[in-house]
Amino acid sequence: MTRLQKTLVSGSPEETAELARRVGARLTPGDTVLLSGPIGAGKTHFVRSLIHSVLDFPEDVPSPTFTLVQTYDTPHGEVWHADLYRVGSVDEVVELGLTDAFDTGICLVEWPDRLGDLAPGDALFIHMEPGATDPDRRLFHIRSSNPKWAEFAVPDTDE
Numbered sequence: 452m453t454r455l456q457k458t459l460v461s462g463s464p465e466e467t468a469e470l471a472r473r474v475g476a477r478l479t480p481g482d483t484v485l486l487s488g489p490i491g492a493g494k495t496h497f498v499r500s501l502i503h504s505v506l507d508f509p510e511d512v513p514s515p516t517f518t519l520v521q522t523y524d525t526p527h528g529e530v531w532h533a534d535l536y537r538v539g540s541v542d543e544v545v546e547l548g549l550t551d552a553f554d555t556g557i558c559l560v561e562w563p564d565r566l567g568d569l570a571p572g573d574a575l576f577i578h579m580e581p582g583a584t585d586p587d588r589r590l591f592h593i594r595s596s597n598p599k600w601a602e603f604a605v606p607d608t609d610e
């Protein structure tokens with residue numbers, strides 16, 4: 452991966468997986484990673500790569516497009532993978548148990564705009580932007596108010 456000012460550039464799915472592994476290695480219960488970006492940006496690819504890297508034993512990591520949430524027992528703690536694309540209200544987010552999981556588990560959330568005010572303020576926000584011409588290029592805009600993520604993220608002073 453290449454670092455432009457305040458932006459990481461991935462040139463391939465494998466480079467994105469490498470970033471996902473580096474983030475995954477640091478995760479502990481109570482951490483939340485929010486992944487935004489358009490359809491096909493690579494949010495599920497990032498999460499799948501991350502979960503594969505933290506699992507003790509190989510396991511399928513299906514996209515939670517229809518189940519909304521998939522959970523995994525990992526050596527880091529319980530990992531929740533949520534895809535909120537089809538979620539219509541914040542009540543549904545609470546019903547899924549996601550707000551409790553923000554406190555106790557490790558949450559990896561696609562389409563986090565659906566969370567409204569429920570998004571944890573100290574989350575790692577990753578916005579994936581497809582490159583303009585190269586179909587394998589992605590720009591990563593990463594921010595967090597949590598100093599734990601300083602290696603990857605621009606400090607978020609809005610929180």
Ligand SMILES: Nc1ncnc2c1ncn2[C@@H]1O[C@H](COP(=O)(O)OP(=O)(O)OP(=O)(O)O)[C@@H](O)[C@H]1O
Binds near residue numbers: 461464467490534561
């Ligand atoms: N640099 C890259 N990083 C991530 N994925 C890439 C990259 N280059 C190509 N891809 C491909 O882009 C596709 C991304 O699909 P993926 O399902 O991860 O997107 P998504 O953001 O989860 O979409 P959705 O909003 O529909 O859930 C994958 O087929 C992946 O191999």
Ligand SMILES: [Mg+2]
Binds near residue numbers: 494496514534561
């Ligand atoms: Mg997806």
